[in-house]
Amino acid sequence: MRGLLVVNPQATATTARVRDVLVHALADLIDLDVVPTDHAGHARELAAAARRDGWDVVVTFGGDGTINEVVNGLLADGPGPDVPALATVPGGSGNVFARALGLPADPVEATGQLLDAVRDKRIRHIGLGRANGQWFTINAGFGVDAEVIAAMEQLRREGHQATPARYLATAVRQMLFRTDRREPALSLHRPGVPPVEGIFAAFVQNTTPWTYFGAVPIEPCPRASFDTGLDVFALRSLGLAAIARYARRMVTASPAGSTRQGLAVLHDQTGFEVRATRDVAYQIDGDAHGPTRSVRFESMPAALRTFV
Numbered sequence: 001m002r003g004l005l006v007v008n009p010q011a012t013a014t015t016a017r018v019r020d021v022l023v024h025a026l027a028d029l030i031d032l033d034v035v036p037t038d039h040a041g042h043a044r045e046l047a048a049a050a051r052r053d054g055w056d057v058v059v060t061f062g063g064d065g066t067i068n069e070v071v072n073g074l075l076a077d078g079p080g081p082d083v084p085a086l087a088t089v090p091g092g093s094g095n096v097f098a099r100a101l102g103l104p105a106d107p108v109e110a111t112g113q114l115l116d117a118v119r120d121k122r123i124r125h126i127g128l129g130r131a132n133g134q135w136f137t138i139n140a141g142f143g144v145d146a147e148v149i150a151a152m153e154q155l156r157r158e159g160h161q162a163t164p165a166r167y168l169a170t171a172v173r174q175m176l177f178r179t180d181r182r183e184p185a186l187s188l189h190r191p192g193v194p195p196v197e198g199i200f201a202a203f204v205q206n207t208t209p210w211t212y213f214g215a216v217p218i219e220p221c222p223r224a225s226f227d228t229g230l231d232v233f234a235l236r237s238l239g240l241a242a243i244a245r246y247a248r249r250m251v252t253a254s255p256a257g258s259t260r261q262g263l264a265v266l267h268d269q270t271g272f273e274v275r276a277t278r279d280v281a282y283q284i285d286g287d288a289h290g291p292t293r294s295v296r297f298e299s300m301p302a303a304l305r306t307f308v
Contacts, residue, residue, distance in 0.1 A: 003030035008062030014091040047073025063092020068285040126226035143201030146283035181238035222253040229299035
């Protein structure tokens with residue numbers, strides 16, 4: 001079996017020592033080439049080349065952003081039998097994709113599980129999402145959550161670490177003082193049904209949880225799964241009482257306190273479009289994009305093979 005190990009040396013937990021353990025452990029099962037990424041988009045380029053060259057597996061050692069780049073490289077020409085299988089070892093701060101697959105958060109333990117999966121040829125076919133043509137594995141969003149991510153990216157560029165406490169403070173500051181909480185800009189459109197109007201933000205999940213706050217899973221749509229379509233959590237109010245209800249639901253995975261006026265939740269959707277009356281930011285797997293006036297979301301069943 002020929003494999004490529006894509007390492008993001010800038011990710012939180014990708015130390016040289018753990019990388020060496022990973023390479024040594026996989027050497028008996030995979031003829032492995034190791035390539036560290038050195039620029040934005042490099043992981044995508046490497047994955048696309050691995051498909052063209054007929055490799056069997058691409059292993060990522062990094063965070064969710066590295067996985068997103070690799071998936072977009074592997075599927076640049078769409079799904080097919082020539083797409084290498086994906087394997088991942090968590091090396092970032094959140095590692096939502098790996099944990100949603102049932103992998104341990106510890107990279108050494110995850111390597112052990114990966115070895116068993118490769119040895120036993122344990123493969124899972126998972127569904128993915130697409131947002132304006134770009135693949136995503138975990139989630140995407142249009143509105144407030146993307147604004148928070150863009151603010152966090154600016155803080156990281158200024159040298160601040162992306163801790164859970166800083167993320168929470170940034171989210172609170174963005175929602176209370178910087179976002180327009182009176183005039184919603186978004187509407188959600190599906191074929192054959194009336195649109196959902198008056199939306200401030202649309203959280204779109206391909207799996208659950210949406211993210212983690214430290215060790216606590218944040219689950220707006222706890223039924224989201226790699227085996228179903230996309231789930232949507234659309235905020236229709238940003239009043240303080242509504243925000244408190246959203247926070248309770250996300251942390252407890254409970255629908256308690258929800259109202260049709262304040263929240264629209266959709267499960268197992270094959271496709272829909274979210275439109276904006278002004279330029280609004282959107283995000284894909286935790287990376288900020290936009291601003292734009294429209295995002296088309298699609299569910300793509302069984303689009304990728306993964307070792308689990």
